[in-house]
Amino acid sequence: MAQAAKRRSGQSVPDAGEMHDLNGLYAAFAAKPMIIGHLGQSIDGHIATTTGDSYYVTGPENLDHLHRMRALADAVIVGVGTVMKDDPKLTVRRVDGPNPVRVVLDPEGGARKSATIFRDDAAETVWLTRETIPSGEEPIDFVHAAVAHLRQRGLGGLFVEGGGRTVSLFLAAGLLDRLQITVAPVIVGGGVPGLSWPAVPRMADALRPPCRTVAMGQDVLFEFDLAGAPNEKGAG
Ligand SMILES: NC(=O)c1ccc[n+]([C@@H]2O[C@H](COP(=O)([O-])OP(=O)(O)OC[C@H]3O[C@@H](n4cnc5c(N)ncnc54)[C@H](OP(=O)(O)O)[C@@H]3O)[C@@H](O)[C@H]2O)c1
Structure with missing residues (x-):
């Protein structure tokens, strides 16, 4: 506890330069321990190609942003699918800042131990399986247990x-x-889907949280504020 709090208090807020609209977000994340999700997707809704290649969907400004977010986070979380496909380092390299703890969600415990994050000593890696954190049957039970x-x-x-x-x-x-x-x-044409969410029959039933946009080079970041959004929909 003390270590994360100490790191957080000593962490300066990164400067997004010309993308100054982001500075408010960084300040908020530095000040308060939130849970923030990110995906970079094509205009036709894919986060990787049919072969799982995702290097890179978004441009350099967005990659800088990801590294700023990592530097502010206590921990960065990925699913085992990403570890197996990308073999990511999940460290902070494009900006100044400390590496977060790296967390792999792998309920069935199938991750390849030769993956970089299990072998390097760049930062701590926490591997969470149903054996290390007992949880209920449902996929979201595991996510709750992990948090x-x-x-x-x-x-x-x-x-x-x-x-x-x-x-x-x-x-x-x-x-x-x-x-x-x-x-x-x-335009990717097919591949790994981004968000999945239960289908709604009417547009009036769609989830439409407050949102702001920030231009990132050629990309556009949509940031949804989910405080107050309905809890626990049945994705699985
Ligand atoms: N563009 C981007 O922003 C971006 C970011 C990251 C990754 N990617 C790409 O996305 C692809 C991987 O994404 P993905 O959606 O296929 O996989 P993922 O989200 O990385 O991992 C999903 C897998 O993790 C396991 N898992 C994690 N939490 C679980 C839970 N609570 N309950 C059940 N299973 C859980 C399951 O593995 P098992 O089924 O084996 O149990 C599940 O299939 C790769 O191609 C990668 O390159 C793109």
């Missing part, structure tokens, strides 16, 4: 960086304070 476990360890500021299934589960569990979707002007 409770991390909070117990003093990790309150969480950045959920993908993939689509993991961010969707956090949304369905009602755990996200903010959701960021960065849309890139690229």
